[in-house]
Amino acid sequence: DAKTTQPPSMDCAEGRAANLPCNHSTISGNEYVYWYRQIHSQGPQYIIHGLKNNETNEMASLIITEDRKSSTLILPHATLRDTAVYYCIVRAYMYSGGGADGLTFGKGTHLIIQP
Amino acid sequence: NAGVTQTPKFQVLKTGQSMTLQCAQDMNHEYMSWYRQDPGMGLRLIHYSVGAGITDQGEVPNGYNVSRSTTEDFPLRLLSAAPSQTSVYFCASAETRVFNEKLFFGSGTQLSVL
Numbered sequence: 001d002a003k004t005t006q007p008p009s010m011d012c013a014e015g016r017a018a019n020l021p022c023n024h025s026t027i028s029g030n031e032y033v034y035w036y037r038q039i040h041s042q043g044p045q046y047i048i049h050g051l052k053n054n055e056t057n058e059m060a061s062l063i064i065t066e067d068r069k070s071s072t073l074i075l076p077h078a079t080l081r082d083t084a085v086y087y088c089i090v091r092a093y094m095y096s097g098g099g100a101d102g103l104t105f106g107k108g109t110h111l112i113i114q115p
Numbered sequence: 116n117a118g119v120t121q122t123p124k125f126q127v128l129k130t131g132q133s134m135t136l137q138c139a140q141d142m143n144h145e146y147m148s149w150y151r152q153d154p155g156m157g158l159r160l161i162h163y164s165v166g167a168g169i170t171d172q173g174e175v176p177n178g179y180n181v182s183r184s185t186t187e188d189f190p191l192r193l194l195s196a197a198p199s200q201t202s203v204y205f206c207a208s209a210e211t212r213v214f215n216e217k218l219f220f221g222s223g224t225q226l227s228v229l
Contacts, residue, residue, distance in 0.1 A: 036218075042222060043119075043207070043223055044158070044207075045220070046219070102173050103158075103160075103218065107156070108157070
């Protein structure tokens with residue numbers, strides 16, 4: 001799986017858009033970009049994923065650059081409840097299995113929403 | 116739907132004791148897994164199962180056993196607890212192995228081994 005690089009922490013004002021960057025310069029053609037978040041003391045929560053095209057759901061938007069070497073997760077109107085650690089994960093959709101069949105969660109970005 | 120349910124939420128053990136962390140899901144998911152999370156680190160996969168009767172090792176399996184006798188349940192057993200197993204444990208499930216990237220997580224079990 002390709003490695004990802006995220007800033008360790010970011011601040012955002014409540015009500016503004018939070019833009020979380022992720023670099024994945026070694027991403028392969030069959031690898032998707034996934035985003036999860038973990039609110040303090042809770043289990044991680046799936047947010048969104050994409051391959052090439054930009055994606056949007058009820059929680060967020062995912063913008064992937066044309067060369068696919070980086071992406072941005074956008075929370076359009078951040079609230080205090082969006083304070084969490086956000087994980088960017090790159091993973092092939094069809095996994096061949098064998099010993100490490102799981103997602104690789106790095107240290108993520110600690111997003112703090114300021115009132 | 117309750118989703119993924121983990122019990123207990125907190126547990127303190129003495130070195131050498133054994134215990135089982137319970138995980139149950141009511142979504143009829145084929146895929147289930149156990150992760151541990153240590154302070155300042157990401158989650159690491161311990162064991163996983165792609166269906167009843169099938170289990171396999173993840174990244175950090177030593178010291179842990181699992182079994183999957185039903186689709187709903189995936190317990191994690193510590194046979195002889197060690198201080199290095201102090202951690203927060205998360206159980207996660209997914210509809211199938213192919214779609215295992217969209218994981219549903221439980222709320223975790225905080226385990227301290229003294």
